[in-house]
Amino acid sequence: MGDPLSTAGSIIAVIQISGKVLSVCYHYAASLKQAPREIQWVINEVGSLKVILEELRALALLVADNERPAVSGKSSLDLSIARSSGRLKRRREKNAEEHQHGRVSRKKGNMKSSVSSESSQDNHTSLNASNAEPSSLAGHLAASHIENNPPGSDHSALFKSLDAAHGPLKTCESALKAISDKIGTLVGARRPASTLTWPLKEKAVQKILEVIQKQKSNLILALAADGARAIEKIENSLDENAELVSQLFEAIAQNTETTSMIRDSIQEANERQQREKILSWLQSTDHSANHAAAWEEHEDKTGDWLLQCESYRQWLESKGQLTWLNGISGCGKTVLTATVLEDVKKYCSTYPDWQYTYYYFDFHDAAKRKPVSMVQSIIAQLARSMKPLPEDLTNLYENNASGQHQPSVKSLMPVLASAIQSRPVVYLVLDALDECLEWEELLRAIEALNSSCDNLNIFMSSRREYGLTATLSRIATHDVKIQSAAVDADINLFVQTCLSSDSVLREWPTTVKAEIKEALVSRCDGM
Numbered sequence: 376m377g378d379p380l381s382t383a384g385s386i387i388a389v390i391q392i393s394g395k396v397l398s399v400c401y402h403y404a405a406s407l408k409q410a411p412r413e414i415q416w417v418i419n420e421v422g423s424l425k426v427i428l429e430e431l432r433a434l435a436l437l438v439a440d441n442e443r444p445a446v447s448g449k450s451s452l453d454l455s456i457a458r459s460s461g462r463l464k465r466r467r468e469k470n471a472e473e474h475q476h477g478r479v480s481r482k483k484g485n486m487k488s489s490v491s492s493e494s495s496q497d498n499h500t501s502l503n504a505s506n507a508e509p510s511s512l513a514g515h516l517a518a519s520h521i522e523n524n525p526p527g528s529d530h531s532a533l534f535k536s537l538d539a540a541h542g543p544l545k546t547c548e549s550a551l552k553a554i555s556d557k558i559g560t561l562v563g564a565r566r567p568a569s570t571l572t573w574p575l576k577e578k579a580v581q582k583i584l585e586v587i588q589k590q591k592s593n594l595i596l597a598l599a600a601d602g603a604r605a606i607e608k609i610e611n612s613l614d615e616n617a618e619l620v621s622q623l624f625e626a627i628a629q630n631t632e633t634t635s636m637i638r639d640s641i642q643e644a645n646e647r648q649q650r651e652k653i654l655s656w657l658q659s660t661d662h663s664a665n666h667a668a669a670w671e672e673h674e675d676k677t678g679d680w681l682l683q684c685e686s687y688r689q690w691l692e693s694k695g696q697l698t699w700l701n702g703i704s705g706c707g708k709t710v711l712t713a714t715v716l717e718d719v720k721k722y723c724s725t726y727p728d729w730q731y732t733y734y735y736f737d738f739h740d741a742a743k744r745k746p747v748s749m750v751q752s753i754i755a756q757l758a759r760s761m762k763p764l765p766e767d768l769t770n771l772y773e774n775n776a777s778g779q780h781q782p783s784v785k786s787l788m789p790v791l792a793s794a795i796q797s798r799p800v801v802y803l804v805l806d807a808l809d810e811c812l813e814w815e816e817l818l819r820a821i822e823a824l825n826s827s828c829d830n831l832n833i834f835m836s837s838r839r840e841y842g843l844t845a846t847l848s849r850i851a852t853h854d855v856k857i858q859s860a861a862v863d864a865d866i867n868l869f870v871q872t873c874l875s876s877d878s879v880l881r882e883w884p885t886t887v888k889a890e891i892k893e894a895l896v897s898r899c900d901g902m
Contacts, residue, residue: 379439381879382534385544386432392551393425397557403573411573413580417554422838427594435534525834543590549841550562550586650764656778657755660742665735665806686853687715691722694800695753695829697821698849700836702857708836709735711857712806715834719802727801732756733804736811744810746817750787753803757794767793784816790822795828808837809846818846 400418404410451862526778538544557574575583590861681700690698700715702708716733723729730751737743775782795801803824811817824831837843848854 379435379534382538382544383435383439385548386428386435388724389544389548389551390425390428390432392548393421393428394557396421396551396554399555399558399561403558404742413573413575413577414578416584419589421551421554424587424591424594428547431537431594438742445786462869470597503829514868515861529800530790533801538595543593547587547590550583550590551650553583560689631734646763651766652778653764653772654755654758656772656775657751657758660748660752662734662743662752662756663736665743666713666716668734669709669735669806670717672710673717674716681711681855682718683716684855686855690832690834690853694826694832696852697825697850698835698853698855699851700834700855700857701839701844701847704838706857708838709806712834712836716804719804719834723800723802729800730760730796730801731802731804734806736805736807736809738807738810744812746811746813746820747781747787749811749817750784750791750820751782754787754791754794757791757798757801761797762795765790765794765797784820788820792824793825795824795831799830801828801831803831803833805835806831808835808843809840814840814842817841822846822850861862 387421388853397418399544400421401415404414404418434806478644536542554575557579686698690696700708700711712735716731719731723731733756734749735750742748754768758768771782771786771790774786805821808814808817821833821835825833835847
C-alpha cells in the first residue's frame with residue numbers, strides 16, 4: 376500500500392463513511408423542530424472534510440494516471456485534463472449549485488435530499504481512473520505536484536504517508552467510525568427519529584471533531600502539492616495521531632458509560648416506583664400504630680415472667696414451633712404480645728438474615744379484622760427486605776389489574792409461603808386472633824403455614840374462644856395460659872411504679888400507699 380491508486384481506495388472508503396454520517400445527521404435533524412447544536416457541528420466539520428477528500432481523491436487518481444506509460448508523446452495526465460476540462464467545469468458548477476441548495480434546504484428544516492444524493496454517489500465510486508472525473512482544481516494540483524516532483528523522484532511518498540497506520544486517512548476513518556457507530560441507532564429504528572435521543576454528548580463530539588480538524592490541515596497541505604512539507608508534518612504527527620485516536624475512543628467509552636448510567640438510573644427509578652406501588656397495594660393497613668400503642672403501655676420489668684419461662688425460651692431458640700398465649704379478656708395479652716415482639720426484635724438483630732413479622736387484629740378497625748389484611752401485611756413486611764421483589768408477587772400484582780383489584784387469601788398464600796422459605800428463620804407474632812371476623816379462614820392459613828414452613832416460628836395471643844380453642848390446642852407446640860398469680864405480680868409492679876413516680880401520690884404517707892396497693896392487687900383477679 377502507499378501508491379496513489381491504493382491511497383485513492385482508502386480515500387474513497389473515508390468519503391463513504393463521511394457520506395453515511397452526513398446522511399444520518401441530515402435525516403435526524405430534519406425530523407426535529409430544533410436540532411441539538413452538536414449535529415450542526417458534525418455536519419459542518421464532516422462536510423468540509425468530505426470536500427477536501429473529494430479533491431484529494433481526484434489528485435491521487437490523476438497522479439496514478441500520470442505514472443502510466445505516455446501515449447503519443449503526451450502524458451496521460453495531460454490527455455486526461457484536456458479531455459475533461461470543459462465537462463468538469465460544468466459538473467463543478469452543478470455541484471456548487473447543489474451544495475448551496477442543500478444549505479438553504481437545511482436552514483428551512485429539510486436536511487435530507489442533498490446528502491442522500493451524495494451518499495448514493497459515494498457508494499458507486501470506482502477506482503478506475505478512466506471513469507474518474509477529477510475537478511479542475513485537482514488537475515491543477517496534480518500538475519503542480521508532478522512539476523515539483525520531476526521524474527525519478529518518489530511520487531508515491533506523499534500518498535504513502537497519507538495512508539500510514541496512524542496517518543491522516545486512518546485517523547479520520549477512526550473518528551468517523553466512532554461517530555457512525557454511535558448514531559447508527561438513529562437509522563432503521565422502529566420509532567420515529569424525532570422520538571430518539573441524540574446519542575453523542577457535547578464533550579464526546581468536541582473530542583471527535585478536534586481529531587478531524589487536526590487531520591484536515593495535513594490533507595490541505597497534500598492538496599497544496601507541497602509534498603516534502605506535507606510528508607514531514609505527517610510523519611511528525613503519527614505518534615500524536617495515535618494518542619488522539621486513543622483519547623477519542625476513551626471519550627466515546629465515557630460517553631457510552633454516561634449514557635448507560637442514565638439509562639440504568641431511569642430503569643432503577645421505574646423499578647423503584649413499581650416496587651412502591653406493589654408494596655402499597657399490599658400494605659393497606661398500618662400495623663405499626665397498634666404495636667406502638669401497646670408498647671407505650673408497657674412498664675419496665677412487667678412481662679418478664681413470660682420471657683423467662685421455659686416454653687417461651689424453647690420457642691424462641693428453635694424452629695418450626697407455635698406458641699399460643701391465652702387468657703381472659705383484659706388480662707394484658709396485647710401488652711404481653713408487644714413485649715414478646717420487642718424481645719424477638721432484639722434476638723433477630725444478631726442474625727442479619729433472620730426476619731420478624733407481626734400483625735395486630737383490632738376490634739376498633741374493620742379493615743384490621745380480616746385474614747386477607749393480615750396475609751397481605753406479612754408479605755409486605757417480608758418483601759421490603761427483598762430486592763428485587765419476588766416474581767410470583769409481581770405476577771400476582773399484574774394479574775389483579777396492576778393493583779386495581781384485591782387478591783384473595785388463597786392466591787396470596789403461595790406467595791407468603793415462598794417468601795418465608797426464602798429466609799433461614801422467620802418469626803410471626805399475631806395478637807388478638809379472637810378479634811378476627813373470619814376465624815375459620817384465619818385458622819386454615821395459620822395451619823397451612825405451620826405445616827409447610829419448618830423455618831417459621833409463630834406466636835399468637837387470644838381469648839380461649841370455642842371456635843379457636845379446638846384448632847389451636849391441637850396445633851400449638853406450647854399452650855401458655857395466663858395465670859392470675861403471674862398477672863398479679865405485674866399489676867403489683869405497675870401499682871408500685873405509679874405510687875412512686877406520680878408527683879402527688881409519692882408525697883402520701885407510706886402506710887396509705889401500702890393500703891392502696893393491697894386493695895388494688897387483691898381485687899384485680901388477674902385483670
